[in-house]
Amino acid sequence: MIEFPDSTEALLRLASGRSVRAGGTDLQERRHLGLARGPMVDLRDVKELATITVTGETLRVGARVRVAALAADPAVQHGWSGLALAAGALATPEIRNQATLGGNLLQSVRCWYFRRPGARCFQAGGEGCEARAGDHSLHSCIDLGPCLAPHPSTLAVALLAHEAEIEVAGGERWPVAALYGDGSDPRRVHRLPPGAVLLAVHVPRTLPGERAAYHRTSSRSRAEWPIADAVVRLVVTDGAIRYARVAVGGVANIPLRLGAVEQRLLAQAPTPALLADAAALAGEGARPPPGAAYKLEILRATVLTALEQALGEAVPKDSTTVVAVDAAVPEDRP
Incomplete structure (x- = not known):
């Protein structure tokens, strides 16, 4: 049974014990596979969840805003370019036109062991991670917990870099980082309690002179989940980097801020050598499962490219840095 509340109040009365459907790009697939069951509440008619507003120093994006609308919004493009760039590059145009902000943040993992009938891994209610002993070539290279499935949300990476907060009914x-925890619970992709509803995201105003970039690396240019992606926000004044935020996805079971990379950049002149040194710190100390170890070099190259794109003309053009990735990218999986 599907119910269609027409207000937030009606939604909250119905949400307990039901799946919440927004764009349906994730939930419908899981229902088809038997991984989600029971009655649904559809957000189609809850119009107050589909608005983008700027109030003072804060951007508020409703949970039902389509990803394509977020990417195309002039206010977001002008004031929160890292978020707009990430929204405009994820998945395919068809998915961006259907998927929503809330659905992207709360979607389930895309592990091929989980996404099959009869799945028995942690995410499906079982007692283990089948990927550990199986094919984990596109799984996490930064191993934070029992589940190796990489976190699937690109918008979570962007919002982490923007130090955003979610608004719960x-x-x-909550800070976006608190929505995902530390990766130690293998049964949960996010930490919203049952019956809770994500209403919106609040993003603080970016800084004057801020430079932002989004870069993803995948085995195909379109219609592929990233092997790694990165959102970078930088401010350069008086010839040095004064502010740095670097967040990455596709490499761990939660989106990650790279504190060591950020610290290496601060108070330094933006040279090719500095960017290479900073990017080399991505994933430092990680102990990847053997089949995913190659992803660490791809992660570092992805971070380096995002840094170079964000800084652009601020980096001297009389020298270049080349990063060689000596690893074969596995063939695509269904």
């Missing part, structure tokens, strides 16, 4: 706000 009832007025409570």
Whole structure:
């Protein structure tokens, strides 16, 4: 049974014990596979969840805003370019036109062991991670917990870099990092309690002179989940980097801020050598499962490219840095 509330109040009365459907790009597939069951609440008619507003120093994006609308919004493009770039590059045009902000943040993992009838891994309610002993070539290279499936949300990476907060029904706000935890719980992709509803995301105003970039690396240019992706926000004043935020996805079971990379950049002149040194710190100390070890070099190359794209003309053009990735990218999986 599907119910269609027409207001947030009606939604909250119905949400307990039901799946919440927005664009349906994830939930419908899981229902088809038998991984999600029971009654649904569809957000189609809850119009207040489909708005983008700027109030003072904060951008508020409703959970039902389509990813394509987020990417195309002039205010987002002008004031929160890292978020707009990430939204405009994820998945395919067809998916961006259907998928929503909330659905992207709360989608389930795309592991091929989970996404099959009869799945028995942690995510499906079982007692292990089948990928560990099986094919984990497109799984996490930064191993944070029992589940090796990489976190699937590109918008989570962008919002982490923008230090955003989610708004939960009832007025409570959480930092985006708190929505995903530390990766130690293998059964949950996010930390919203049952019956809770994500209403919106609040993103603070970016800084004057900020430079931003989004870069993804995948085995195909379109219609492929990233092997690694990165959102970078930088401010350069008086010839040095004064502010740095670097967040990555596709490489761990949660989106990650790369604190060591950020610290290496601060108070330094933006030279090719500096960017290469900073990017080399991505994944430092990680102990990847053997089949995913190659992804660490791809992660570093992805971060380096995003840094170079963000800084653009701020980096001297009389020298270049080349990063060689000596690893074969596995063939695509269904």
